[in-house]
Amino acid sequence: MFDRDTEGVRIELRSLTKHYPGQPAPAVDNVTLDIPAGELVVFVGPSGCGKTTTMKMINRLVEPTSGEILIGGQDVLSLDPDQLRRHIGYAIQQVGLFPHQTIAQNIGLVPNLLGWPADRISARVDELLSLVNLEPSAFRDRYPRQLSGGQQQRVGVARALAADPPVMLMDEPFGATDPITREHLQNEFVKLQKQLRKTIIFVTHDFEEAIKLGDRIAVLREGSHIAQYDTPAAILADPADEYVASFIGQDATLKRLALMRVSEVSATGSPAGSGLPQVSADASLREALDIMIAHGADRCATPSGVLTYAALCEAVGTRAGEQEDVVSSER
Template sequence: MDATAINGSGPARSAASITLEDVGKTYPDGTVAVGDFSLEVHAGELTVLIGPSGCGKSTILRMINRLIEPTHGRIVIDGQDILKRNPVELRRHIGYVIQNVGLFPHQNIRTNVGTVPRLLGWDKKRINERADELLELVGLDPARFAKRYPHELSGGQRQRIGVARALAADPLVLLMDEPFSAVDPIARGRLQEEFLRLQATVRKTIVLVTHDIDEAVRLGDRIAVLAEGGRLLQYAPPAELLSKPDSTAVGDFVGADRGIRRLAVTPLRQAMTPPTAIMAGRPTVDAEGTLYDALAAMLASDAAEVVVVEDGKTVGVVTRTSVFEVPEAEATV
């Protein structure tokens, strides 16, 4: 890939940290959208901003790429204060994915994906090669899709194109504002799964806004729970957030069923014990799965335990009792 630093120079790499220091936005009528908000987003991680409507999460996202100018505070990406940068130039080095994608209807898919590289002055051959590379990366065959137009694609396919376009110039930072909420639940689940696969490949620094706690838990390396006025209530990995909410407000937001959600982000290896001599006939689950996968397999087979397999070999066993005995403090991803 052709990694580009946020300042347009420096050694090639794929991600950069983001630091927000006492950032706020107050509108002329006195409305405080975001108070004094501070957050450290680690390079290569996916941070989720979540909270009720009106808590300022989308405002924070847009201040990072200066679609909204902060009233005060400091935003640093890749060691540089972005408020001292030309905002148009800055945005060309930050990927941005929105809910309704925003593809240009009069341009074919290859041209849409190549938008930012074209603005950066890449030659046509390089743009087309990059567009086709990204179409393959998001699971769309360039031979079939490159010359199609947005109206010829499904909602899920258009959303994939939006992600490909955001990655076209290989930005260090990717901002996503409820990217999967406009598609049906089945397509959304598939898109989330494909996005996790994609992130494992490209390892960008991503800030994602959502109102869906299940999506936040599934996708996020860390989750920032916000309250009205952009107040940060808690910032933690999913398992920690679910097992140890800092306050009643956070506990209420993540839900009374947070114990079940915690199983989905806890590796089953934490409850695994060595295999016994007789394992035949037991349901199996992959070693890279979670406690949720193990419990689901037990319930589906009315079994008290599951066999853990890795590369076709039995490596352990997880019992129903051990699933619920994993200490909350150890439930980490």
């Protein structure tokens, strides 16, 4: 079995195919893809394109018809499926918490199966609850029904991390939550991944979520054929074809703003006593633009100075005068 690590390992898919009996075409057709260690790669595409089937073949919830899967250089198809799954974190949209087990028991499920001693499991539960911003003393003895949907999703992520797997598979884990909760979970997960650097495959149909979370995005056609596989910035700047461009839509500039942080743009002057709206250094430029528009201002105060609308536009390679359509669409 591949070793656990605090960070991820490389995943290689080689000519991976899944053909269900009685179906005229493969659900997944000859997919070859390299996923670098420690990166979050998003599979995005329309319903039925094969993205979830491709992901499930990695932990063999779906058995491949042909092809190879290597994790950390090891052939997954040569391993015992149950043992394999205990070394891969898995989080899904429905969360899948056991209703008659406490939160601590749910999180400790895989470590218990792996034979960890009780004190080690207990310490790991407290560590993970703190990591996902749930106070251990308040939540470890509760039951899933006593938590909100967003809290249950956090527990689902904690359970996927419980045995410190190098690889995590996530199938639309935030899809069932309301928009505000979903954005909050996405923000927290971005911070979490920066700390942990697991290798994560994340399935979604939401291109904006893919841009926000992914180090790389695989835009998939039917049969999991790869239309484009690149960084979010590269896909936004140069979509491979009309199919990929259709996912981006008409607001590519706004999406590029979401990729950059306020701290990456030069601020001028002193914000002290300016009375300008405030924005944090780790906020995106899209959030900074939203704040400017909400306050009817063309600048805002950051921890390092004053960020202007002109500087924001320059950061994404445009001139302020060219962005009137962007501002109008935001309003």
